[in-house]
Amino acid sequence: MSQAKFEFFVEDIKYQWDSQYITGAEIRALAHLEGPEELFLSVVEPWDDKPIAADEKVDLGRGTQRLYLKKKLTITINKVSFEWGQEYITLEQIRELGKIAQDHEIFLEIARPGEDELVTAGKPINVALRGTEHFHDRPREIIIIVNGTPKKWDKDKITFREVIILAFDIYIDRPTMVYTVAYEDGPHQNPEGSMVRDSVVFVKNKMIFHATATDKS
16 A cells, blocks of 8 residues: 655645654755755645745655745835745734834735725735735725615624614614614625614725614504
8 A cells, every 4th residue: 555645735736745753954855945045834724935945854744735935026116126035924013014004905906807805814825936925005984875875984893783773864772763784795704694772884995775664552
C-alpha cells in the first residue's frame, strides 16, 4: 500500500511530499528556490505570516499549507506607492497606511469590465498574486430603498424603529399600532428576512425594506 502524500503550495505551485514534516531547506530544494529572499508560511489568522528557517519544520498534516518568498511588494493607495512586505493586507492596514478616514470605504481596483471590489474587515487581500494592486477610497454613501423610496443612510446597521420612521416619519408606540418590516438584497450577514421590535440588521447600498403600519384601535 503506497504512502499518502502531503500537498502544499509554494508561490501558488502545488508540490507533494511523502512525510508529514518538511524543513525550510527541503522546501527550497524541491521548489528550486535559490535566491536570498526569506521563505514565509502564510498564516490565515491572525494574518501574521511566519518566517521559515532552513532547519525549521513545517507540519503538512495541518491542512494545505501555503508558502511564499518575501519580496518587496508595491501597492498604491489613492495613486501613492507604498512598499509592503507581506502576502496579505487587511482593511485596517490599508486604512492606516493610507491615512484614510473611518467614514470612507476602500476599494481594490479591478480591470474593466469588472467592478472594483469593496475591501471588508475579515477578508484580507492577497497582494502577491497579480503584481501591483491599486486601492482607492471614497466617502461612504448608503442608499436604502424603503417602500420604494430611496433614503440616505450613514450607519452600518439599522433598527426596526429606524426603518419605521424612514417609512412613515413617525413611530407610534402603542399596543394597537402594528408594524411589520421585511427586507431583501441585504449583506451577507442578513441577505433577506423580517424584523421585529428591537431587532437590528446590517445594511448595504441598495438594500430594500418593505414596511407596513396598521392601527387596530
